[in-house]
Amino acid sequence: MKRLANVAPILATALVMMFGAASAQAAREPVLKQVDLPHSYYWRELYLPQLTSGPSSASFLPDGDTLIYSMSGSLWRQRIGDASATELTHPQAAYDYQPDASHDGRSVVFTRYDGNALELWRLDLGNGREQRLTDQGAVNVEPRLSPDGKRLAWVSTQGTGHFNLFLADIDATGLHHPHLLLGERKSTLDRYYYSAFDHAINPSWSPDGRTIYYVSNPEIGWGTGDIFAVDVDHPTQRRRVLSEETSWSARPELAPDGKRLLYASYHGRQHQQLWLTTADGAAPLPLSFGAFDRRNARWSPDGSRIAVIDNRDGDTALRVIETLGGASQDVAATQRHYRSPQAKLTLDIVDEHGQRTPARVAIVASDGRAYAPPHAWVSADDGFDRALQHSETHYFHCAPPCTLDVPAGKAAIWVQHGFAYAPWRRTVDLSNGHATQLIATLVPDALPAAFGDFVSADLHIHMNYGGHYRNTPAHLALQARAEDLDIAWDLVVNKEERVPDIASFRTDADPASTPQTLVLHGQEYHTSFWGHLGLLHLDDHYITQGYSAYRHTAMASPWPTNAAVADLAHAQGGLVGYVHPFDVLPDPEHDAVLSNELPADVIEGKVDYIEVMGFSDHKATATVWYRLLNLGLRLPTGAGTDAMANYASLRGPVGMNRVFLDTGGQRDAASALDALKAGHGFASNGPLLGLLLDGARPGTQLAPGRHHYRVALRSPVAVDHLELVHNGRVVKTFTLGGDRRHLDAEGDLDLDGGWVLLRAWNDGADPQVLDLYPYATTNPVWLGDQVLAASARDDAAWFAKWMDRTIEAAAARDDYNTAAEKRMTLDYLSKAREAYRALAAGKSPTKTADAGR
Numbered sequence: 001m002k003r004l005a006n007v008a009p010i011l012a013t014a015l016v017m018m019f020g021a022a023s024a025q026a027a028r029e030p031v032l033k034q035v036d037l038p039h040s041y042y043w044r045e046l047y048l049p050q051l052t053s054g055p056s057s058a059s060f061l062p063d064g065d066t067l068i069y070s071m072s073g074s075l076w077r078q079r080i081g082d083a084s085a086t087e088l089t090h091p092q093a094a095y096d097y098q099p100d101a102s103h104d105g106r107s108v109v110f111t112r113y114d115g116n117a118l119e120l121w122r123l124d125l126g127n128g129r130e131q132r133l134t135d136q137g138a139v140n141v142e143p144r145l146s147p148d149g150k151r152l153a154w155v156s157t158q159g160t161g162h163f164n165l166f167l168a169d170i171d172a173t174g175l176h177h178p179h180l181l182l183g184e185r186k187s188t189l190d191r192y193y194y195s196a197f198d199h200a201i202n203p204s205w206s207p208d209g210r211t212i213y214y215v216s217n218p219e220i221g222w223g224t225g226d227i228f229a230v231d232v233d234h235p236t237q238r239r240r241v242l243s244e245e246t247s248w249s250a251r252p253e254l255a256p257d258g259k260r261l262l263y264a265s266y267h268g269r270q271h272q273q274l275w276l277t278t279a280d281g282a283a284p285l286p287l288s289f290g291a292f293d294r295r296n297a298r299w300s301p302d303g304s305r306i307a308v309i310d311n312r313d314g315d316t317a318l319r320v321i322e323t324l325g326g327a328s329q330d331v332a333a334t335q336r337h338y339r340s341p342q343a344k345l346t347l348d349i350v351d352e353h354g355q356r357t358p359a360r361v362a363i364v365a366s367d368g369r370a371y372a373p374p375h376a377w378v379s380a381d382d383g384f385d386r387a388l389q390h391s392e393t394h395y396f397h398c399a400p401p402c403t404l405d406v407p408a409g410k411a412a413i414w415v416q417h418g419f420a421y422a423p424w425r426r427t428v429d430l431s432n433g434h435a436t437q438l439i440a441t442l443v444p445d446a447l448p449a450a451f452g453d454f455v456s457a458d459l460h461i462h463m464n465y466g467g468h469y470r471n472t473p474a475h476l477a478l479q480a481r482a483e484d485l486d487i488a489w490d491l492v493v494n495k496e497e498r499v500p501d502i503a504s505f506r507t508d509a510d511p512a513s514t515p516q517t518l519v520l521h522g523q524e525y526h527t528s529f530w531g532h533l534g535l536l537h538l539d540d541h542y543i544t545q546g547y548s549a550y551r552h553t554a555m556a557s558p559w560p561t562n563a564a565v566a567d568l569a570h571a572q573g574g575l576v577g578y579v580h581p582f583d584v585l586p587d588p589e590h591d592a593v594l595s596n597e598l599p600a601d602v603i604e605g606k607v608d609y610i611e612v613m614g615f616s617d618h619k620a621t622a623t624v625w626y627r628l629l630n631l632g633l634r635l636p637t638g639a640g641t642d643a644m645a646n647y648a649s650l651r652g653p654v655g656m657n658r659v660f661l662d663t664g665g666q667r668d669a670a671s672a673l674d675a676l677k678a679g680h681g682f683a684s685n686g687p688l689l690g691l692l693l694d695g696a697r698p699g700t701q702l703a704p705g706r707h708h709y710r711v712a713l714r715s716p717v718a719v720d721h722l723e724l725v726h727n728g729r730v731v732k733t734f735t736l737g738g739d740r741r742h743l744d745a746e747g748d749l750d751l752d753g754g755w756v757l758l759r760a761w762n763d764g765a766d767p768q769v770l771d772l773y774p775y776a777t778t779n780p781v782w783l784g785d786q787v788l789a790a791s792a793r794d795d796a797a798w799f800a801k802w803m804d805r806t807i808e809a810a811a812a813r814d815d816y817n818t819a820a821e822k823r824m825t826l827d828y829l830s831k832a833r834e835a836y837r838a839l840a841a842g843k844s845p846t847k848t849a850d851a852g853r
Contacts, residue, residue, distance in 0.1 A: 031044070037161070041644070045647045049118075051073050051648065053072055053396075057297070062103060070570040073094075074096055094113060094369075096113075100143050109145060110122075114391075115386075116137065120152075121133060146209045165212070186198075192461075202249075211231060213253070226246070227246075230278070234813065256303040257303055262306065276288040279360070284555070284568065306320070308320075314377070318331040341408040342433070343435070350442065352444050358398060361414070383772075415440045420446040420447075421445060451712055457659050457661060458641050459638045461654050462499040465644035465647065473519050485517065490521045496684075508581070530558070532580065533569075549813075559817065563828055570606075578607060579609065588798060588804070595805075599802050599834030600829055604831070610635055626725075626728040629754075637675060638659050656769075657685050657687075660681045682758075687713060704787070721759075724757070726759075753788075754784070761773070797836075810826060
């Protein structure tokens with residue numbers, strides 16, 4: 001009874017999240033806000049432990065035949081060759097990871113995530129006593145005990161927010177004299193994806209306890225760094241062992257013989273595999289092979305075996321490899337001995353016709369922890385409101401029926417199938433030792449047919465991007481189907497040296513497509529100097545080099561510009577869009593550097609769409625979009641989640657940001673692209689919007705004057721604001737009553753030339769939308785032929801100043817390959833600036849300035 005009493009407040013917050021009693025001013029915060037590093041969507045997934053239904057890390061006990069490993073947020077013990085696993089830890093509303101067993105086999109240190117921080121703990125394997133080792137509220141990971149058990153090395157953000165190597169003495173009472181081993185160092189390099197401060201990660205001990213091997217990035221522009229060795233007692237004595245473009249997960253470990261250094265690397269390939277070098281950094285050779293990832297490898301005490309986590313089958317799995325010969329043995333817990341009473345839950349999901357339907361499911365049990373079936377891919381949101389939830393939302397995609405073990409007691413269940421069905425929520429009381437069967441019947445809540453016959457498309461998905469899982473087109477189709485997404489557009493892209501999905505790139509529909517879901521492949525062109533591009537429907541080939549303006553590399557030149565790449569894509573019949581454009585509203589007057597090329601490319605007719613809804617701030621992006629529309633530039637909105645669809649940690653699943661395209665019900669790529677170019681539809685992360693102006697739908701052109709409007713809202717979440725916007729100004733606000741999820745309204749408005757659209761938005765986050773906040777916008781209905789808004793001259797002057805700053809940034813670069821590249825770049829930008837200056841002076845735009853092609 002005491003255990004259930006302790007978790008009651010936690011379950012209550014879970015129920016608030018599940019059942020919609022959310023504050024309109026919800027304060028969404030990053031999951032680990034104490035980490036002071038850029039691009040959390042990389043280091044959080046690629047480096048930090050995440051909740052998975054399969055194993056995530058392991059450590060050998062001294063007998064070499066038994067492993068302690070993390071799985072489903074608990075530590076487990078299992079003998080190799082045995083099907084039975086015993087749960088060793090089961091924290092309330094927390095999750096345990098990264099075990100490291102002591103060399104005497106009496107204890108194990110590990111890291112525990114409690115919704116706020118990652119702290120180090122120790123478990124006595126004899127009596128089961130748990131002891132907290134750190135309590136600073138920092139991120140503490142990768143604990144590794146010295147061979148004699150007297151010292152502990154680990155990585156912590158304590159004090160700086162950066163990943164640094166710490167060392168402390170350890171005895172029965174805890175840690176003593178913890179200190180930073182290497183100190184802080186700021187790089188002289190301009191590092192876009194990595195902090196200006198060096199990090200030190202992946203520690204492991206030499207067998208004699210004198211040396212720690214680790215990964216760091218001093219004066220390294222790209223990648224997480226090289227493998228180093230440091231004398232523990234003389235930390236100024238450090239040496240580079242191997243230069244390697246690692247990606248957060250090298251985790252070097254010296255074999256018990258002290259000669260072979262094991263680590264994980266993709267080393268010019270697309271997947272992480274195991275490699276061997278020596279303590280002196282001899283030329284590395286691969287130890288394992290395969291088109292999947294092997295990570296988190298550990299030597300057995302005698303060096304005859306290696307335990308490793310791989311994603312060969314999609315989910316994570318624990319396998320033991322014989323060093324001699326490479327024979328592999330699965331360590332699979334087909335029988336589980338839990339620490340607490342369990343119940344079995346089977347969930348079936350059907351649509352309004354009684355047909356089984358895949359869907360997204362979140363389950364929080366009586367212990368305040370999230371649960372999923374074995375082998376289900378558990379994913380987690382990247383932010384949450386701590387006033388409403390104890391930790392971030394975890395979810396999985398269920399192809400029903402789904403059966404899982406859940407602690408006895410009350411469990412909250414949330415089932416979501418896209419935006420056109422109402423969320424299904426229940427609280428159930430699960431009895432110890434009993435099986436419970438539930439049927440979730442989904443209720444449709446779609447727009448009235450008069451507003452269009454839509455297909456939904458996520459224009460920006462990365463099928464694989466270095467995450468925990470291994471995705472395939474067939475599995476991507478299942479993810480999309482569960483989210484009620486009609487078209488999933490995988491944009492093949494590089495992650496530094498790799499292009500993980502290059503083998504899947506093709507110019508036609510993927511054979512894994514189904515009657516319900518079309519899987520297509522395009523390209524994202526990476527240049528963080530000019531802004532990223534989405535290239536859809538290329539009809540011949542993937543465009544290489546694939547990226548530009550990568551400082552401190554052979555691809556450092558800002559040429560080709562995005563305009564040059566857009567020309568290459570258009571030559572293949574492709575569409576070009578600006579993706580995840582703005583996290584904050586640009587300020588041409590005060591921004592120190594403003595290199596984004598969007599205004600130039602729009603006025604020069606290079607851009608076919610913009611992701612107003614994307615992995616960015618929708619309101620900031622919409623503000624820029626409105627200014628472009630005010631100049632008569634007919635730029636339609638697309639939408640793309642930028643979901644790394646093989647991640648365990650991401651801001652929402654595929655289809656979270658999607659565009660609804662009015663294709664007349666046609667589900668082929670050509671019809672979708674035609675509707676996208678024409679602006680026939682709306683973008684959303686939840687609310688469904690319908691707009692008719694004199695019966696005309698978005699993308700249509702009407703004459704200025706008095707018009708009859710008809711609008712509709714259908715939303716799975718409450719909406720704070722629903723507004724008609726004319727030339728960037730709200731001209732009609734609709735009052736939303738009741739649950740604020742439904743509205744049908746009509747009336748008349750006098751509208752002069754320009755454009756009008758319907759938008760829905762919330763002041764703050766809603767935990768039922770796994771995004772910054774709920775938002776939706778239709779495309780404009782156009783009023784007149786390229787009519788400029790009253791604010792057009794001011795808007796044009798704003799973009800002209802933007803181009804001033806962009807030209808300054810481009811001119812300051814000293815890494816063009818040739819003078820001709822620099823001249824072409826500056827001439828192009830200057831031409832665009834003159835076009836905006838002409839508009840600011842009151843001259844009309846030319847017909848060639850249309851953004852749509």
